[in-house]
Amino acid sequence: MNVFGRNSLLIIVLSFCLTITVGCWYSNQSGSASDTSQMSDVPSFAIPIDCNLGQDCFVMHYVDIDSSPKAVDFNCGRQTYDGHKGTDFGISSLQAMNAGVSVLAAAEGTVLRVRDGVIDRLVSDRITQKQVAGQECGNGLVIDHGDGWETQYCHLKQGSIQVEPNTKVEQGEVLGMVGSSGLASFPHVHLSIRHQGEIVDPFVGEEAVAQANCKTRRNSLWQESLDYVPTGLIRAGFSTQQPKQTELWQGKYQNNQLSINSPALIFWVHAYGVLKGDREHWQLISPDGDMVIDRENNLDTPYRSWVSYVGKRKLSAGTWQGKYELIRHNQPVFSIEREIQLN
Numbered sequence: 001m002n003v004f005g006r007n008s009l010l011i012i013v014l015s016f017c018l019t020i021t022v023g024c025w026y027s028n029q030s031g032s033a034s035d036t037s038q039m040s041d042v043p044s045f046a047i048p049i050d051c052n053l054g055q056d057c058f059v060m061h062y063v064d065i066d067s068s069p070k071a072v073d074f075n076c077g078r079q080t081y082d083g084h085k086g087t088d089f090g091i092s093s094l095q096a097m098n099a100g101v102s103v104l105a106a107a108e109g110t111v112l113r114v115r116d117g118v119i120d121r122l123v124s125d126r127i128t129q130k131q132v133a134g135q136e137c138g139n140g141l142v143i144d145h146g147d148g149w150e151t152q153y154c155h156l157k158q159g160s161i162q163v164e165p166n167t168k169v170e171q172g173e174v175l176g177m178v179g180s181s182g183l184a185s186f187p188h189v190h191l192s193i194r195h196q197g198e199i200v201d202p203f204v205g206e207e208a209v210a211q212a213n214c215k216t217r218r219n220s221l222w223q224e225s226l227d228y229v230p231t232g233l234i235r236a237g238f239s240t241q242q243p244k245q246t247e248l249w250q251g252k253y254q255n256n257q258l259s260i261n262s263p264a265l266i267f268w269v270h271a272y273g274v275l276k277g278d279r280e281h282w283q284l285i286s287p288d289g290d291m292v293i294d295r296e297n298n299l300d301t302p303y304r305s306w307v308s309y310v311g312k313r314k315l316s317a318g319t320w321q322g323k324y325e326l327i328r329h330n331q332p333v334f335s336i337e338r339e340i341q342l343n
């Protein structure tokens with residue numbers, strides 16, 4: 001559903017921006033066009049997950065505001081997919097999911113509908129995708145906030161939903177746990193906000209006004225100001241073999257059992273929202289301080305979820321250090337350092 005369906009000006013602006021996506025959202029990253037003034041009957045919403053955004057969770061996908069087969073988020077970025085009707089708050093792995101992260105009511109209201117009993121799994125191909133047909137939301141619920149406002153929560157952990165239909169909930173009340181049920185390729189909670197049945201992007205609000213250069217005037221519905229962070233780190237570490245994306249979402253390679261007899265030392269990074277033109281700078285430093293890898297890699301394809309690594313054979317004992325920086329327009333987007341002891 002396209003919240004801007006009747007706004008041809010915005011569509012034109014968005015189409016233009018698709019050709020210069022990077023500069024487009026980047027120029028507006030500070031959120032300078034935001035406007036928090038709202039009409040009093042518009043509810044404000046808290047984030048629906050008990051975590052610290054940017055530390056142990058992240059916004060993986062935004063609402064697709066483009067009605068065409070293209071996918072464009074509210075800031076003219078590409079951190080969404082065609083037809084996505086909500087905001088996906090992700091956590092790093094199934095291991096984090098099993099440790100338990102609560103899903104919270106975004107605002108007070110009355111529970112309308114609940115579904116539970118769908119297994120948690122990672123949808124990774126067309127076969128597993130077909131198997132969740134008709135149950136894309138997985139375990140989920142809908143809350144009525146009055147005046148035609150509703151929130152919907154999807155992909156909760158099987159058996160975790162703690163509320164029943166026709167009961168009142170307070171803002172911040174625990175509804176269940178983050179899971180990976182339904183059409184989910186990573187553990188997350190999907191939040192859809194609707195008003196009179198129409199999807200509303202909470203980062204923009206209903207009264208969004210298109211401005212030049214994609215600077216949409218925003219009437220955010222979030223209670224606290226949330227930055228637009230389309231790119232970031234999910235996890236990084238070491239392994240003895242090249243890690244696959246599904247393995248990383250599963251939580252593999254958390255506790256490294258590596259030694260100098262391991263076939264190789266792989267330093268890997270799992271990130272979200274990389275773009276064409278981004279540059280990776282890798283460094284691997286041996287225990288005696290030698291820079292054994294100092295390499296740059298230019299990305300020629302954008303990815304919403306991205307796994308990358310470097311490796312070294314013939315290992316010596318001691319502390320190895322890995323450094324990684326993702327660079328865009330000659331500015332660091334994020335940088336990390338990791339260490340591992342080999343004996």
Ligand SMILES: [Zn+2]
Nearest residue numbers: 086087088190
């Ligand atoms: Zn979603």
